Amino acid sequence: MQSLNNCPAPAKLNLFLHVNGRRADGYHLLQTVFQLIDHGDTLHYALRDDHVIHRVTDVAGVPEQQDLIIRAALLLQAEVLRRTGALPPGVDIAIDKRLPMGGGLGGGSSDAATTLMALNHLWQAGLTREELMALGLPLGADIPFFIFGQTAFAEGVGEAMQPVRAPDCWYVVIEPGVEVPTAKIFCSEHLTRDTPPIIITDFSSYLEKQTGLKGYGKNDLQQVATQLFPPVAEAIEWLAAYGDARMTGSGACVFCAVGSEVEADAVLRNVPAKWVAWKAKALDKHPIASLL
Ligand SMILES: C[C@](O)(CO)[C@H](O)COP(=O)(O)OP(=O)(O)OC[C@H]1O[C@@H](n2ccc(N)nc2=O)[C@H](O)[C@@H]1O
Ligand SMILES: Nc1ncnc2c1ncn2[C@@H]1O[C@H](COP(=O)(O)OP(=O)(O)OP(=O)(O)O)[C@@H](O)[C@H]1O
Numbered sequence: 001m002q003s004l005n006n007c008p009a010p011a012k013l014n015l016f017l018h019v020n021g022r023r024a025d026g027y028h029l030l031q032t033v034f035q036l037i038d039h040g041d042t043l044h045y046a047l048r049d050d051h052v053i054h055r056v057t058d059v060a061g062v063p064e065q066q067d068l069i070i071r072a073a074l075l076l077q078a079e080v081l082r083r084t085g086a087l088p089p090g091v092d093i094a095i096d097k098r099l100p101m102g103g104g105l106g107g108g109s110s111d112a113a114t115t116l117m118a119l120n121h122l123w124q125a126g127l128t129r130e131e132l133m134a135l136g137l138p139l140g141a142d143i144p145f146f147i148f149g150q151t152a153f154a155e156g157v158g159e160a161m162q163p164v165r166a167p168d169c170w171y172v173v174i175e176p177g178v179e180v181p182t183a184k185i186f187c188s189e190h191l192t193r194d195t196p197p198i199i200i201t202d203f204s205s206y207l208e209k210q211t212g213l214k215g216y217g218k219n220d221l222q223q224v225a226t227q228l229f230p231p232v233a234e235a236i237e238w239l240a241a242y243g244d245a246r247m248t249g250s251g252a253c254v255f256c257a258v259g260s261e262v263e264a265d266a267v268l269r270n271v272p273a274k275w276v277a278w279k280a281k282a283l284d285k286h287p288i289a290s291l292l
Helices: 068-084 107-122 129-139 143-148 182-187 201-207 221-228 229-243 259-272
Strands: 001-023 029-046 051-055 091-096 152-156 160-163 171-173 254-258 276-283
Touching: 001 107, 001 143, 001 160, 029 107, 029 171, 068 091, 068 107, 068 129, 107 129, 107 143, 107 221, 129 143, 143 152, 143 160, 171 229, 171 259, 182 221, 221 229, 229 254, 254 259, 259 276
Parallel strands: 051 091
Antiparallel strands: 001 029, 029 091, 029 152, 029 276, 152 160, 171 254, 171 276
16 A cells, blocks of 8 residues: 655744734634744654554554544545545554644644645645645644745734745754643733734835844743743743743743854753753745645
8 A cells, every 4th residue: 555654744933923812712813923943743654455544653642533643634534535425545644753742833733734735645635735724724723834834924813824034044942841731821811912913014024124033023922831831931041041032832842043053053062951952944845845
């Protein structure tokens, strides 16, 4: 049977993340730049001669049927059945999990996005990029971005996107060792939800003048997350000695842009042993964007 191995599911960093308001359904209106980076999970797909969708790797804390990978595969399987009247073949899915959960790196969403792109290809399902993005959105707010497949400025609840030129730099990322539940941060009574929207023409002219987005904007979720999770505050404070350190997404991970791989290595040598830390390079495009 056919297979597709070594499919990357890269992480994202939110270079800034502004909360501009809240919709009637409780979801928040955001403006953010999603930066793809060359560090993430890796997935492997092997078609079966039945119709069973099976995760062959154990993932601590995530039962198979709750895994966004399996839920994404089932959604696409049902969509293929709806369109063609026939079930596509089953698939065994293996994952090398590197991204921490509740890390603000979009790990679960990226795994699901890679699965939708890989199975759309293996099953020759023929969904367009836009159709796959819409299919994935109910599973996770970041899934459409990963399928969009380019570093992007996003608005709305994260689904309205336009590509931006990625600053060609390296990042140092620290995992502070805590798992931050996204909903808990958005629910907080202390969260500010009134950052004025950036007007896109101003933002574009800012980008033209700069070589990168270093120092632009802020992460409005950071104040709440650092109060609830002190290790996040500690990691930001430590990394701030090397540049503009901030949190990605709803935390817990913290990052800082540096000019070169050599600089990244120099920071990494000094990271206290209690934290996991790594370097990653900015990516313009998703490594499997060409599957669509
Ligand atoms: C904050 C970000 O990390 C930015 O990249 C993402 O938008 C969060 O994406 P995610 O972890 O995939 O989040 P989801 O699973 O879609 O939503 C988790 C919870 O976060 C809250 N949530 C999420 C996104 C959003 N725009 N407004 C919200 O209020 C909702 O309470 C939701 O129930
Ligand atoms: N394949 C998966 N990988 C990681 N988490 C998963 C997966 N499937 C389901 N989950 C659930 O989703 C939760 C959030 O995990 P994830 O790694 O996506 O968070 P995150 O990095 O904070 O994401 P975001 O930046 O989108 O907020 C986990 O706690 C876990 O229960």
